[in-house]
Amino acid sequence: MRRGILTLACLVAVACGSSDPRALTDAGAAALNSGKAKEALAEFDRALEHMDASHADFLRASIGRCQALARTDAARSQADFLALAQKESARVGERDYATVALDLVQANAIGPAAAIAEAGLKRFPNSPEMTKLRDRVGDAAKKANDPEAMKQLKGLGYAGDG
Secondary structure (H helix, E strand, C coil): CHHHHHHHHHHHHHHHCCCCHHHHHHHHHHHHHCCCHHHHHHHHHHHHHCCCCCCCCHHHHHHHHHHHHHHHCHHHHHHHHHHHHHHCCCCCCHHHHHHHHHHHHHCCCHHHHHHHHHHHHHHCCCCHHHHHHHHHHHHHHHHHCCHHHHHHHHCCCCCCCC
């Protein structure tokens, strides 16, 4: 009898899903890597419900969430990432700016990508990685014929010949 109850409890736990933040973050990353942005967003949101900013996976889940948003809601991705970068400025690094901005470029959301590149350049003004990001976003803006993004990036030093 006890064994049957234990088995039933395990099945219910599996059916209801995990509340382990690391497992949920891993599931979000797997969904994101499989091109399932909406599913990834849901997993990252669930993971973040079970952790605070001090959790080891908080930044990974938060950046992953912004990446998922880049594919589903570019404006929200930009706003949420910039808010995260401001709030967690000591932890959000150059690679995080590049990751989200390039996901936005991939989604053809050049304006939001340019805004993140601009913020990254201001945060890390002497960074070769941010200069490379500016140029990659600039090249995408040029290819997309996005005059507003081009103007913004040229103001940041983009030469437009990449």
